[in-house]
Amino acid sequence: MKLLNVPVIDISPFRLGGEQEKQAVAQAVDRACRDIGFLVIRGHGISPELIEQTRSVSRDFFDLPAADKIRVARPSVDVARGYIGVDEESLARSRDPAAYGSDLNESFMIGPVDLPPADYAFAPAAGKHFAPNIWPGAPTGLGEVWRTYYRSMGSLAELLMQIFARALNLPEHYFDNKIDKHISRLRVRNYPEQRVTPEPGQIRAGAHSDYGSLTILATEDKPGGLQVCNAAGEWVDVPIVPDCFIINIGDLLARWTNDAWVSTLHRVVNPPAGAGAGSRRQSLVFFHNPNYDAAIENLVAGEAAKYPPTTSGDHLRKLYVATQNA
Numbered sequence: 001m002k003l004l005n006v007p008v009i010d011i012s013p014f015r016l017g018g019e020q021e022k023q024a025v026a027q028a029v030d031r032a033c034r035d036i037g038f039l040v041i042r043g044h045g046i047s048p049e050l051i052e053q054t055r056s057v058s059r060d061f062f063d064l065p066a067a068d069k070i071r072v073a074r075p076s077v078d079v080a081r082g083y084i085g086v087d088e089e090s091l092a093r094s095r096d097p098a099a100y101g102s103d104l105n106e107s108f109m110i111g112p113v114d115l116p117p118a119d120y121a122f123a124p125a126a127g128k129h130f131a132p133n134i135w136p137g138a139p140t141g142l143g144e145v146w147r148t149y150y151r152s153m154g155s156l157a158e159l160l161m162q163i164f165a166r167a168l169n170l171p172e173h174y175f176d177n178k179i180d181k182h183i184s185r186l187r188v189r190n191y192p193e194q195r196v197t198p199e200p201g202q203i204r205a206g207a208h209s210d211y212g213s214l215t216i217l218a219t220e221d222k223p224g225g226l227q228v229c230n231a232a233g234e235w236v237d238v239p240i241v242p243d244c245f246i247i248n249i250g251d252l253l254a255r256w257t258n259d260a261w262v263s264t265l266h267r268v269v270n271p272p273a274g275a276g277a278g279s280r281r282q283s284l285v286f287f288h289n290p291n292y293d294a295a296i297e298n299l300v301a302g303e304a305a306k307y308p309p310t311t312s313g314d315h316l317r318k319l320y321v322a323t324q325n326a
């Protein structure tokens with residue numbers, strides 16, 4: 001029987017326990033990744049204060065006048081840095097080039113905060129994956145808090161990839177050297193209150209799957225939230241549990257596992273009619289992506305590969321561009 005709802009899994013026994021505890025966590029995670037592609041984790045070791053500080057400084061950024069936010073606008077569609085306003089993006093277009101409308105959120109994003117050696121970071125094959133970050137002049141302290149949060153998410157992702165490796169019957173440290181120069185992005189999305197009725201078909205974030213290895217999401221319990229499409233084809237709400245992160249696997253892990261694990265379709269819906277006031281919602285979204293030159297090819301022994309090999313860097317560049325309205 002497949003899981004049809006997103007399970008909550010305590011990963012602290014993996015961090016703190018012995019062989020048996022680690023194996024039990026890996027098994028629960030394997031089931032979640034096979035059946036629904038999403039899990040909620042508790043016991044992750046990230047301080048609630050850091051999450052709250054990141055939320056608070058980001059809220060202050062989105063409260064700035066539009067002119068200040070536009071000053072740190074993303075420089076071009078293939079550079080995943082800076083501010084993107086409401087109306088500039090349609091996530092549904094990552095799957096359907098004809099998808100209509102744009103998503104009802106604005107966002108700000110950064111990439112790596114600690115650069116590998118220049119001959120690697122700026123090699124031709126690196127493309128724009130190590131493009132410089134763009135920092136707003138205000139609020140003060142945003143840069144420091146975001147850098148700290150980015151590094152913490154990088155460490156948590158490394159731990160999750162170790163759990164994943166075990167879950168896939170690979171050596172625990174199998175992925176370590178494929179993610180030690182990761183090209184992850186931290187993106188904070190602000191979903192404004194909805195005072196006017198959206199256009200038909202327009203929602204907070206259109207249906208999509210994530211592109212990379214895994215996503216770590218800290219969000220809020222507000223009307224108009226995250227839903228995932230389960231194995232029965234039904235949209236189910238993801239539970240919002242205090243002090244937990246929502247984790248989902250992305251397309252690259254689905255490819256690595258020859259689709260044994262699912263990169264699940266998800267979306268953010270509008271608040272119900274009448275609940276628009278007070279529906280402002282903020283998500284801290286960390287998209288973990290392997291090193292740009294990590295080879296992505298079937299890891300399942302004895303099975304014919306369903307996809308041609310690719311690299312992390314090539315796969316991501318194509319998708320960043322496809323979703324943008326510019």
Ligand SMILES: O=C(O)CCC(=O)C(=O)O
Binds near residue numbers: 266283
């Ligand atoms: O805000 C959310 O709950 C999810 C956002 C999301 O799916 C994304 O940014 O890829």
Ligand SMILES: [Fe+2]
Binds near residue numbers: 208209210
């Ligand atoms: Fe997503």
